[in-house]
Amino acid sequence: MEKIRKRDGRIVAFDSAKITLAIQKVILAVREKNGDLARKISRQVVEALEDKFKDRIPGVEDVQDIVEEILIRNGCAKVAKAYILYRQKRTEVREAKKLLGVEKDELKLSVNAIRVLERRYLLKDEEGNIIETPAGMVKRMAKAVASVDKKYGGDVKKTEEKFYRMMAGLEFLPNTPTLMNAGTDLGQLSACFVLPVEDSLKDIFGALTNMSLVHQSGGGTGFSFSKLRPRGDVVKSTKGVASGPVSFMRIFDQATEVIKQGGKRRGANMGILRADHPDIIEFITSKQKEGFLDNFNISVGVTDEFMKAVEDDREYDLINPRTRKAMGKLRAKDVFDLIVTMAWRSGDPGLVFLDEINRKHPIAHVGTIESTNPCGEVPLLPYESCNLGSINLSRMVKDSEIDWEKLRKTVIAGVHFLDNVIDANRYPLKEIDKITKDNRKIGLGVMGLAEMFAKLKIPYDSKDAIETAEKVMEFIRDESVKKSVELGEKRGSFPNFKSSMWEKDYKAMRNATVNTVAPTGTISIIANTSSGIEPIFALSFVRNVMGTQLL
Structure with missing residues (x-):
């Protein structure tokens, strides 16, 4: 035969x-x-x-x-x-895929993955008919991102094949905008952006316009509203009174709602307000009203001074950002307790440790970080963007053991891919283009941790799981840094390398940051694995993605 x-x-x-x-x-x-x-x-x-x-x-x-x-x-x-x-089950899966318009599935994806791809990712003609297969989508991405190698004298065909195999095998997947837009006219490939909001009507609505452009292209945005004057403060030009940051956040929220109706991806925002802003109580309690700021995650920006005041159980000053003068005091412990209570009730707000983030920021000399992306895993400077990708750890197990060599090769290819994305990207604003290329931040992370533990027969809530996770993440970080150093030597360091933290230990570094752990909500569905580093919380559940019900 x-x-x-x-x-x-x-x-x-x-x-x-x-x-x-x-x-x-x-x-x-x-x-x-x-x-x-x-x-x-x-x-x-x-x-x-x-x-x-x-x-x-x-x-x-x-x-x-x-x-x-x-x-x-x-x-x-x-x-x-x-x-x-x-x-019989495989026959049912094939028939379900046909009903969803996918006749040919070389990647052997789950029905849920096909549903998500059909709804959001596979290219369609003007009548809404699907015009590419899942494998075609992966080839489109691999070709577009690998083409950057030509700029640096690399073997484009070899790189394209490497990227294709890695993604077709569901060993690594990039963030959603890369899946949707690579190789298309839009060409915007980053998921995470932070936009500045200054204290003037012109600047506020300028930020709103910029947010709309980012959301239209599939990105999510983070903002710090800490520079806006508090509710009731004077507006010199009109002799009126300011409405405060929370009221302006409502406008951003409503604009996001309108834009997402016609988009492939639900718009998402992060809103941050410093703990010492006079409107902090209104901000902390804002999401207790159902339907209010639905398109925002919110976080309180806490400082060392605030946390010390909580520990010492004393009051701290509220500072008007316009005048930089104290406007009153609050008992820090009461504010912290309110944050905890509201987070328990509604899931918001979170905490962003501003001083700690800036202490650990590798390029602190470039600027001060005030906000993060919508899910909080990527702190970014104003106008900065970051592209993410995740390794599917469940595919890094062989014969009930971690396949370290396969993991190493996947990390190396993942860093290469994400660095190429920076050059392949078409940014929605010139300010974003400049600072992103000056710093070249990437975020290689993981998904499928819980499934990996299951394959290794390690309970998720065990000491063994913690030790294994630490070992895996240390390995990924070390290999990521090695690859970024190698790319820095071959292609040149990121322009702001001089005076960065990396300069102390390395002669070259391609990327200001290399790793982060994202939630991987949708790409983990495509990869048919557990989300990010989260546990498998139920054997069976229903999930809605942009109106598509998944089982």
Whole structure:
């Protein structure tokens, strides 16, 4: 037996090892003793095929029919039943994909993944008909991002193939805008942006316009509203009174609501207000009203001074950002308790430790960080953007052990990919283009941690899990830095490298930051794994993604 016909009509080389592996998986699934049974059944299947298909090429279904017959003939009723049920389930999956408009799925994705791709990612014509397959989407990304290698004298075809294999194998996936926009006319590939909001009507509505452009292209935005004068403060030009930052946040929220109606991706914002802003109580309690600021995550920007006041149980000053003068005092512990209470009730606000972030910022000489991206994992300077990608840790396990060499290769390819994205990107604003290329921040992270633990037979809530996670993340960080140093030596360091923290230990560094851990909400669905570093919170649940119900 030399050839076999695939379901899509392609004729490929026959490989009996695939039959053996499939039988072995079913035997293990029903906890039967294996021994040499899988190979024995496989040999009999091949003999039956050679006898039945002497003058013609069998199809995949023909092979599977004979596997069923041989299993039953050998008295393996339990294994045969499991195999039949597996075939039925795979048939249902294929039919579901056809109903969703995907006739050809070389990546063997889950139905949920296909639903998400069909709704948001696969390219469509003007009538809304899907015009690319999931594999076509991956090829589109790989080609667009790999093309950057030409600029640096690299082998574009080799890089394209490497990127394709990595993503087609669901070992790594980039953030949503790269999936949607790579290789298209829009070409905006970053997920995370921070935009400044200054204390004038012109600047506030300028930031609103900039937010709209970022959201339209699939990005999310973070803001600090701490520079806006408090409610009731004087407005010199009109002799009126200011309405305060929370009222302006409502305008940003409503604009996001309108833009997301026609978009591929739900608009998302982070709103931050310093703990010493006079309107901090209104801000902390703002989301207790249902439907208010639905398109915002909010966080209180806390300083060392505030946290020390909480520890010492004393009052602290509220500072008017316009005059820089104290406007009153609050008991720090009362404010902290209110933050905790509101977070328990509504999930907001979070805490952003501003002084600590700026202490650890590798390029503190460039500017002060005031905000993060919508989910809080990427602190950024004003106008800065960052592109993210995540390694699927569940695919880094082989024979119940971590495949460190595969993980190392995936990290190296992931850093290469994300650095290329910076050059392949078309930024919505010239200010974003400049500072992003000056700092070249990337965020390589992970997803599938909980599934990896399951494959390693490690309880998620165990000491062993913590130690394993630390070992994995340290390995990823070290390999990421090595690759960024190598790229810095070959392609040049990021322009603001001089006087950065990296300059103390390295002669070159391509990226100001290399790692972060993102929630990976949608890309983990595509990869059919657990989200980010989160536990698997239920065996079965319903989730809504842009109006698409997923099981």
